[in-house]
Structure formats: C-alpha cells, structure tokens
Amino acid sequence: MPETTEEEKIHEKRVPISEHLEELRSRIIKSIFIVIGLFFVCWFFKARILEIIKKPHSITMKNLGLSQSLQVLSYQEGFYAYIKLCLITSVFVAYPLILFQVWRFVEAGLFKKERKYVKTFAPVSYFAFITGVLFGYYFLIPYGLQFLIKILGGGVQPMITMSQYISLVTLLTLALGIVFQLPLVMLFISKIGMLQADDFIKWRLYAILIIFILAAVITPPDPFTQVMTALPMIILYEVGILTMKPTKKAVQRFGTLLAIGVLLIYIVYLIFTLPTKADFLESTGTVKILPNAGTSWQPLSSEYKINNGATLKTERDSKASFLLKDGTYVIMDVNTEVKFVKSRNIKLIEGQILIAIKADDKPFMIAAKENVVTSSDSNIDIKVSKHTVYVTVTKGEATVVANGQKKKIFEGRQLKFTTGGKTTDINKVIKWAKEMQKKLNEQDRRNISL
Known part of the structure; x- marks a missing residue:
C-alpha cells in the first residue's frame, strides 16, 4: 500500500462542524474558568498587586518630589478600579494557559x-511578550509620566486617579508586549511562504508610517511616549528583516538604527532624569521640602531627591545638614x-546657615535679602534677621555685594549690613513734613489775598 500523506491523514481526522464548535466552546469555557479562578486569587492580593503596578508612578513622583498617592473621586471608583486591576492581572497570568487552550484547538x-x-x-x-511588558514598566512608563508631569510647570498640583492610572499602565504594557512579537510574526509569515524578506524591505516606508499611527493610538497624546513606542517597533521591524535575510546591508542598517535608539534613550535620560542637587545627611526634628513642581510642603526623608528649584525649611525644633x-x-539652623x-x-530666605564651600573654578554664590555673598574654599556663617544680614568668615575669605557696594571679608572678620534701606530718625522726618506743610499753607493764603 502507498504511504499515507500528511494531507490524507488530516482529511481522515475531519469531523463535523458541530464537533468543532463544541470543542471551541469547551476551550473558551475552560479559559473563562481559569481567568475567574485567578481573579479571586488576585483579589485576595489586590493591595500588593496595586503596589507593584504603582511603582512607576511612585518613582516618577519621588524624583519630582511630589505626593506618591493615587486619588479616587468617588466611593465606588476604588472598588471598580480594583476589579479592573484584578481582571487584567488574571488575564495576564492566565496568558500561557489560554494560549495552550488555543493550541489544542488548532493543533489538529x-x-x-x-x-x-x-x-x-x-x-x-x-x-x-514579557520583554515588551518589562520595557514599558521600567522605561517607557516612568519617563513618559515624568515628561507629562514636568510640562505642567510649577504651581500646578497633579491629581492622578487610581482608575486612570491602572488603565494607562495596563494598556501600554500589554500593547508593548504584543508589539515586541513583531519579528517573530514576520519570521513566521516568511516560513509559511506568505511573504518574503524582500516584500518587507519594499514596504518599509509604509510600515514606518503605520507604526507611528499605531503608536499614536495606543499611547497617551504626547510626542514623547509616541516616539518612544514607535522607535522600538521600527527596530523590531528591522530585526524581523534581519532574521529572514541576514545580509551585510541588513546588519549595517540594524546597527545604525540601534545606535540611534541608544543615543535617543541617553538623551531622554539626561533630559527627563532630574539631576540630584544635594544628598540629605541628617536632621533633628522635622525638616520640610517644597519641590520645584510642587505646591505643598512635605516632610523630608533620605528617600527624597533634592533637585534645583527645591526649597528646604527647618522649624524652631529642627536642624538639618546636607552635602551638595x-x-x-x-x-541649616x-x-x-x-x-x-x-x-x-543657593538662596538664604531666612534663618542661619553654616557653609563649608568646596574649592572650585566657579565661585559659590549665596543670595541673602537681595544681597550676594561669593566665595571659594572657605567656611562662612550667614545669618538673616528681619532687617539685618551677618556674614562671618571662619576660614578663607568672601566677597559681599550689599546695598550696591562691594566689600571683602577676611578670615576671622564679620560684616553686618541692613536691608531695605538705612534706618532713620522718624521724628525728624515728621518734623520736616510739618514744616513743609506749614509753608504750603502760607503760600496758599498769599495766593488767595492776591
């Protein structure tokens, strides 16, 4: 007998459409029960899951010195947000099991x-898929959120709701997980003979256009996240071509795109990662910080990053020290x-600081009551009271520009100067004003008599 071909074996296995539908229904029901079971497990750990999902938000807000809490606008919003969170998490965890059910259905x-x-x-x-999710979780979302918050500027206090944040994070991470499978999809299409590498090369420009449109659909309406989503997709498209046709030209193109991508990521890191101005060392009592983008004072801890534009404040029972x-x-006193x-x-708004200035080519500048103290490699004590500024040099020397005059202070010396003008004898001013008023009155009487 001739050997049975693969096509004949499949033909022999063909079953009525009703059995196919019955098997499909069975696979769908199994998948639903898996998701429901995992949903209740996730509900039990919902607070922990929220903490994990919230991490990009917490990192962003901590870098900006803002409140890390999420808001709810109604009593029921938190409940519905938790349902959404647990449902999406259960589908994500059940993803391999659901794929297995799909595989068992189409295998025959x-x-x-x-x-x-x-x-x-x-x-x-x-x-x-996991790689794409992690890319979104650790890179795209934190930097995207930081971009969106920074463009608000100072004086605007962001209020991020729990439901909106969960929707944004899950949409981006799941979308990136799917996007990162692009090279495999392209290779699979090539293997089954539908398209070849030359077809993908010919349609490259159209593919890039579609990628940017897709990135605009699945990301928030800002250019940063759109570009940061589209760029990996373009690189992945080139990876797909490279796996199908690993020519020298394809390798060079991929290397160029990869270098551009790394350079853009580095630029993003420099722009959107706020450089730390100072490290908080220790304190007694409560020390508060007002971030540059913040509108409310918050207790300062070692977790906070002190950036340019931030303001620190001690109270009557607290002191603090930090290292620039x-x-x-x-x-700080x-x-x-x-x-x-x-x-x-730095600007001394009120109070007293003792500062040990590190030697540098650029002099250190302290503004106090609109007056300026500059020095390098010296120890200086500066105290601001209501109308007076005291500058004491315990090591080295300093230059002070006070009331339009430039003066130098040497080691062991102190300079005291008043702010807001010089003090005067108010009684003399009153007496002078009365005399002038008397003369004006006499002049008015003469004018009338004439």
Whole structure:
C-alpha cells in the first residue's frame, strides 16, 4: 500500500462542524474558568498587586518630589478600579494557559511542519511578550509620566486617579508586549511562504508610517511616549528583516538604527532624569521640602531627591545638614529656609546657615535679602534677621555685594549690613513734613489775598 500523506491523514481526522464548535466552546469555557479562578486569587492580593503596578508612578513622583498617592473621586471608583486591576492581572497570568487552550484547538488542523513552527515560536513569543511588558514598566512608563508631569510647570498640583492610572499602565504594557512579537510574526509569515524578506524591505516606508499611527493610538497624546513606542517597533521591524535575510546591508542598517535608539534613550535620560542637587545627611526634628513642581510642603526623608528649584525649611525644633554634589557642606539652623537656585548657587530666605564651600573654578554664590555673598574654599556663617544680614568668615575669605557696594571679608572678620534701606530718625522726618506743610499753607493764603 502507498504511504499515507500528511494531507490524507488530516482529511481522515475531519469531523463535523458541530464537533468543532463544541470543542471551541469547551476551550473558551475552560479559559473563562481559569481567568475567574485567578481573579479571586488576585483579589485576595489586590493591595500588593496595586503596589507593584504603582511603582512607576511612585518613582516618577519621588524624583519630582511630589505626593506618591493615587486619588479616587468617588466611593465606588476604588472598588471598580480594583476589579479592573484584578481582571487584567488574571488575564495576564492566565496568558500561557489560554494560549495552550488555543493550541489544542488548532493543533489538529495544522500540518506537521506548521506544528513544529508553532512549538518553536510559542515559547519565544511569550518571552518577547514579557520583554515588551518589562520595557514599558521600567522605561517607557516612568519617563513618559515624568515628561507629562514636568510640562505642567510649577504651581500646578497633579491629581492622578487610581482608575486612570491602572488603565494607562495596563494598556501600554500589554500593547508593548504584543508589539515586541513583531519579528517573530514576520519570521513566521516568511516560513509559511506568505511573504518574503524582500516584500518587507519594499514596504518599509509604509510600515514606518503605520507604526507611528499605531503608536499614536495606543499611547497617551504626547510626542514623547509616541516616539518612544514607535522607535522600538521600527527596530523590531528591522530585526524581523534581519532574521529572514541576514545580509551585510541588513546588519549595517540594524546597527545604525540601534545606535540611534541608544543615543535617543541617553538623551531622554539626561533630559527627563532630574539631576540630584544635594544628598540629605541628617536632621533633628522635622525638616520640610517644597519641590520645584510642587505646591505643598512635605516632610523630608533620605528617600527624597533634592533637585534645583527645591526649597528646604527647618522649624524652631529642627536642624538639618546636607552635602551638595560639588562637595560643599551646609548646616541649616532652626527656623531657616533655603532654596536651591542652580549649581553652586543657593538662596538664604531666612534663618542661619553654616557653609563649608568646596574649592572650585566657579565661585559659590549665596543670595541673602537681595544681597550676594561669593566665595571659594572657605567656611562662612550667614545669618538673616528681619532687617539685618551677618556674614562671618571662619576660614578663607568672601566677597559681599550689599546695598550696591562691594566689600571683602577676611578670615576671622564679620560684616553686618541692613536691608531695605538705612534706618532713620522718624521724628525728624515728621518734623520736616510739618514744616513743609506749614509753608504750603502760607503760600496758599498769599495766593488767595492776591
């Protein structure tokens, strides 16, 4: 007898459409029960899951010095948000099991060669999905959120709701998980003979256009996240071409795109990662911080990053010390408020600071009551009272520009100057005003008599 072909074996296995529908219904029901079971497990751990999902938000807000809490606008919003969170998490966890049910349904209709491809591609596909989710979780979402918050500027207090945040994070992570499977889809299409590498090369420009449109659909309406989503998709498209046709030209194109991508990521890191101005060392009592983008004071802890534009404040029972990134050491006395203007430049709003200035080519500048103290490699004590500023140099020397005059203070000396003008004898001013008023009255009487 002649050997039975693969096509004949499949033909022999054909069953009525009703049995196919019955098997499909069975697979769908099993998948639903798996998701429901995992949903209740996730509900039990909902607070922990929210903490994990919330991490990109917490990192963003901590870097900006803002409140890390999520808001709810109604009593029932939190309940519905938790349902959404647990449902999406259960589907995500059940993803391999659901794929297995799909595989069991379509397996009988595939040729041996096709089944081999699926068994090879399925684990790699899942790995690519996880890679895309992690890319969104650790990179795209934190930097995207930081971009969206930073463009608000100062004086605007963002209020992020729990439901909106969960929707945004899950949409982006799931979308990126699917996007990262693009090279596998392209390779699979090539293997089954539908399209070849040359077809993908010919349609490259159209593919890039579609990628940007797709990125605009699945991301928030801002250019940063759209570009940061489209760029990996373009690189993945080139990876797909490279796996199908690993020519020298394809390798060079991929290397160029990868270099551009790394450069853009580095630029994003420099722009959207706020450089830390100072490291908080220790304190007694409560020290508060007002971030540059914030509108409310918050207790300062070692977890906070002190950036340019931030303001620190001690109260009557607290002191603080911190180390600037250039090595300058600052101690804040009680009832003191200091603002970080820029590199090697701070403003003493009120109170008293002791500052050990690190030597540098650029002099250190302290503004106090609209007066300026500059120095390098010296220890200076500066105290601001209501109308007076005291500058004492315990090491080195300092230059002070006060009331339009420039003066130098040497080691062991102190300079005291008043602010808001010089003091005067108010009684003399009143007497002079009365005399002038008397003369004006006499002049008016003469004019009338004439």
